[in-house]
Amino acid sequence: MQKMPKKYYVFFTLPTLLAFVIAFFIPFLAGIYLSFTEFRTVTDASWVGFNNYILAFTDDQNFINALIFTIKFAIVSVVLINVFAFFLAYLLTRSIPGTNIFRTIFFMPNLIGGIILGYIWQLLINGILINFGVDITFDASYGFWGLVVLMNWQMVGYMMIIYIAGIQSISNELIEAAKIDGANAWQILKSIIVPMVMPAVTICTFLTVANSFKLFDQNLALTAGAPDRASAMLALDIFTTFYGRIGSEGVGQAKAVMFFMIVAAIVLIQLRLTRSREVES
Template identity: 40%
Template structure:
């Protein structure tokens, strides 16, 4: 290897270190290291305060699977909530994108308006909608006489479930819309023009051309909405606090309460590891299934 080649190699390595080094350091510090520590803590009885932690083997996992119905109730709630949020946020996001992909007046303004809820923090979003459910809806119900506004939106298990789902869908649909808009812009207009010439109606254009070519965006949107729904905590905390009677307690809130409110960090870590494995398994399965349906434009 000549001196020139060695110099180029050193410069290339220096560029890698300069640009990738900080990112890899932050990723390892904020993601990998806490994961390794969490796995280690899950085999201990550490309460998060004591100076020493005692190794207890897999007793935390045994306890989780045999004598903690609250955890599985929270997991079931999270599954149902995720299903509703993923389906409706993607349907609404897609139809918004499909409508605003056409040349309509104030198209960019409406895109920005629908995306705006995404810019509001989860805690603020929860408190805003809590005010709406507890104050604005009763006022509208009194003035308009519509029974839907007089429901105890955060007062019963069933209404709290739908209240939380509405807030998440409202906050996520605009985000999905932006991704779908980006995907729609990559579809060649020649395909749609040829379909129109061949006599294809709007439904046939949608199902035979648009949706198959949009599958990469659908894969991404399903992945992101699944991940965000499973990880929801801030909206859950601000909107319902897990109530009433812990009926709307998501899995993340259950893990946090166990680890930090009940001072069982070792047991909470075991819960977090199981939750992470479930989320990883579901998202990988989703990506594998939807990726197979992708076609090249």
């Protein structure tokens, strides 16, 4: 099928292409254009150059705060999620009865939508905090740790599955040989299992970084940015800028473009790292 008559080519690609142009391509280009304009309804856009980008940082501290909050959140979640996930994967690849049921349970929260997860945890966290006379909106750090716990609950099972696949791909002979040489469980873990699952570590690290940066639903449901936008992450800050106040759509779009560039940079670094690792092995 190296060559295909044009009409067939159109038949196979047109539906996807059309939808893609409407849903993504035009909105994407229009989004970049609008970030350099002031607008309310798209048709009334007037060119303002980089003004929106400057306003995003100077108008108020929200964007900077959201950026710092997001970076801190990403670092803490990535470390915790990966440590817990690896720990669980390590336990569940040993001969323990019922590993399949455990895997099923740990993976389950991953399928529940962010809005619903947010309200589940709001109930639990506020139920604890009420004993101290406060709730999750009292201080941004409560929202921060609430989100960290929620994100762990959601993502650990997912990452665990990837680590399990990594650990199971290590050949048994390697571990048997080490045992014959007198290595104990800790030495096997440190010198064989951990180095052998490094590709899985790369995948999981970037999946968690990307998901942490793009977190929106959970943030909206758990704290909605309270108190006073202090617990808003980047995605929520962009949303609030867009729809919270009339007249700041241009600034919102400029923030969105910067948000896109941050996420794209993370993905490109990931691709670089996974590629170079593939060459090594």
